[in-house]
Amino acid sequence: MSMAFDLNERLAADTWTVKDLALCRVLLMNDKRYPWLILVPRREGLRDFHDVAEADKATFLAEIDHASAVLKVQTGAQKMNVAALGNIVPQLHVHVIARFEKDEAWPKPVWGLGEVVPYRPSEIGGLIEVLKKGLLG
Template sequence: MTNFSLDARLAADTHSVTDLALSRVLLMNDARFPWVILVPRRANCSEWLDFSNDDQRELLQEQLGVMSVLQELTGAHKLNVANLGNMVRQFHLHIVARFETDAAWPGPVWGQGVREEYSDNEAQALIAALKQALS
């Protein structure tokens, strides 16, 4: 059995927030969109279908929990939830708070424009708020 290790590109593009029962919680380092990524700590999974039934149910609960927290913290106009994985095959679930005024609205966020990194202070504040709300 292979151990889980976070994909290098996901690690490079994100800040680590916390670990839930199943998933590592990451904050995409893009100040344009409040954007959380869940990565179940299981090796060799790229599709929802690759997880056990128990893990699928837990992943749904963690997805819903992050959605509630993002909605509460940001007042988003819409939440976008997606597993694409066409570029990074390690399974990862995007949960993005969208606003009618954001840089990509009403299109999807992927591949739109250039990522704008958070300042250290901004990142730390958002990470702390997410961590507290998810605990």
């Protein structure tokens, strides 16, 4: 399998890079209303879960699980939402979103509600460092 990897331009425009794990690039969605990681397997041509090579599946699921646990600990989230839709961005990516009963979308999904609130430059560096430390691997 080819190891070429190009991040979809929309994902690149909407996120900050946190780090690369063994399989996935971990991104932070640039919307501080919801602590939100996106995991993108660094493999060419993946669109859906069944496209992930058998040899990568255990790593993929373990990295999703690990990112969920780290984000929950770092945010104190009441609920973790994990989803892979791909209707707009065709590149396989998994959303890991920390949810709180007090967030503006609760209990609905976060997509399409309200206006994005980007992180300020002074906020993003420290948050990414904390997430990197939690995401050892």
